[in-house]
Amino acid sequence: PYPLFAELRKTPVERQQDGSYVVSTYREIVALLHDPRVSSDPRDTPEPTMVGPAPGEETPELPPAFIRLNPPDHDRLRSVAMRHFGPPDAPGRITGMAPRMSEIITGLIDGFAGRTQADIVNDFAYPLPVTVICELLGVPREDDRHFHQWSRTIIEANDQTTGPLDERRRRRVAATAELSRYLQGLVDVHRRNPGDDLLSDLATDEEMPPGDLLSTAALLLVAGHETTVNLISNGVLLLLRHPHLLERLRGEPGLAAGLVEELLRYDPPVQALGTGRNVLADIDIAGTTIPKGAVVTLVLAAGSRDPDRFDDPDHFDPERTDNQHLGFGGGIHYCFGAPLARLETQLALTALARRLVNPRLVADPPPYRQHPFLRGPRHLFVEFDD
Ligand code: HEM
Numbered sequence: 595p596y597p598l599f600a601e602l603r604k605t606p607v608e609r610q611q612d613g614s615y616v617v618s619t620y621r622e623i624v625a626l627l628h629d630p631r632v633s634s635d636p637r638d639t640p641e642p643t644m645v646g647p648a649p650g651e652e653t654p655e656l657p658p659a660f661i662r663l664n665p666p667d668h669d670r671l672r673s674v675a676m677r678h679f680g681p682p683d684a685p686g687r688i689t690g691m692a693p694r695m696s697e698i699i700t701g702l703i704d705g706f707a708g709r710t711q712a713d714i715v716n717d718f719a720y721p722l723p724v725t726v727i728c729e730l731l732g733v734p735r736e737d738d739r740h741f742h743q744w745s746r747t748i749i750e751a752n753d754q755t756t757g758p759l760d761e762r763r764r765r766r767v768a769a770t771a772e773l774s775r776y777l778q779g780l781v782d783v784h785r786r787n788p789g790d791d792l793l794s795d796l797a798t799d800e801e802m803p804p805g806d807l808l809s810t811a812a813l814l815l816v817a818g819h820e821t822t823v824n825l826i827s828n829g830v831l832l833l834l835r836h837p838h839l840l841e842r843l844r845g846e847p848g849l850a851a852g853l854v855e856e857l858l859r860y861d862p863p864v865q866a867l868g869t870g871r872n873v874l875a876d877i878d879i880a881g882t883t884i885p886k887g888a889v890v891t892l893v894l895a896a897g898s899r900d901p902d903r904f905d906d907p908d909h910f911d912p913e914r915t916d917n918q919h920l921g922f923g924g925g926i927h928y929c930f931g932a933p934l935a936r937l938e939t940q941l942a943l944t945a946l947a948r949r950l951v952n953p954r955l956v957a958d959p960p961p962y963r964q965h966p967f968l969r970g971p972r973h974l975f976v977e978f979d980d
Contacts, residue, residue: 599896606880614889618896620903622880626892627925631875635664638872656774657805659813674802675810678795688933695938698725699945714974719826726938727818732791741815744769749820777808822935824863824970829943834955843947850940853912858921860910865895866967894920951979
């Protein structure tokens, strides 16, 4: 998609035939991410957007989570959740999980023993974030499987290769309803018998309304693994294409932080924000007026390759300084899980680099998911020496 993004940037704010607008340059994306006239609430969208629930498809048990709310509701719920998750600059609960994350990673890599091939997506990049987010929230281990399925169904409703639209939508409604019923049961258990986990903390916080609690838990579960799986897989792919980086990472674990940051700029899992972003009043930007009511798609991945903002943007440089990429979005909805995603991916890539002997890609490029805004391989088969 990156050559296409270079084309897109020639018109920073472009009107589409359907009346929506695509924004692809760094400065304009940042301006709109910080503009209170741009709403994230799907209920402000006049037309159903490509992704997100269509009219009549909303699940009453699950009101919009804070990713789909505007201030003041967004700020209130995000800050209650943040209180228990840990703020980005002091993510105590997250850094405290590092040893446990390493254990989970080692366990998954041990599963490769006696084999000479693995699918990095299904055997590693998928189970890792699911296990971590379930443990963090206090979801029983034996229920991982269901989560994996529901979350996948909800996200894959946007993947055109997984079936006709009606069918995908029907599956998504069913999965959302099951997820919410399951979460309700779980919340009841945690309320009666709180443990040392995020869900117990949220369930016993008086400032968290019961309906919003379910939506928040569902958001953390889904956002918490469908994105990280792609960052890990995109990272493995990049390392296998650049063996000198793989070699360096083996001996220099300090490289991991810059490498993951550059990955978020260079080949990010969330390529665009296209869900329910719409303007509440006319906005003049880059010589264009985006009219009130229009839907806007912010192409984050194009902004992160904007040569007006980044030197030599198509070059992967793990030591890049001044790397304010858009991989985690920006403004009030800046990714809540960024510290978790960073840590998990740094540990995962370093461990794989160390443990895989002579790894080789089986197919390059690998098959990709067909998704309007998430980018990552569907499978990533790798051969290695035993
Ligand atoms: C928001 C990316 C991992 C939870 C966002 C946004 C992006 C993003 C681009 C902005 C969405 C918007 O403006 O509409 C990513 C990427 C990840 C990742 C690339 C992994 C590599 C996580 C994890 C969690 C998480 C692990 C959960 C623990 C959230 C939440 C929001 C969010 C709750 C909404 C924040 C708000 O509305 O205030 N993420 N994310 N994310 N992310 Fe992440």
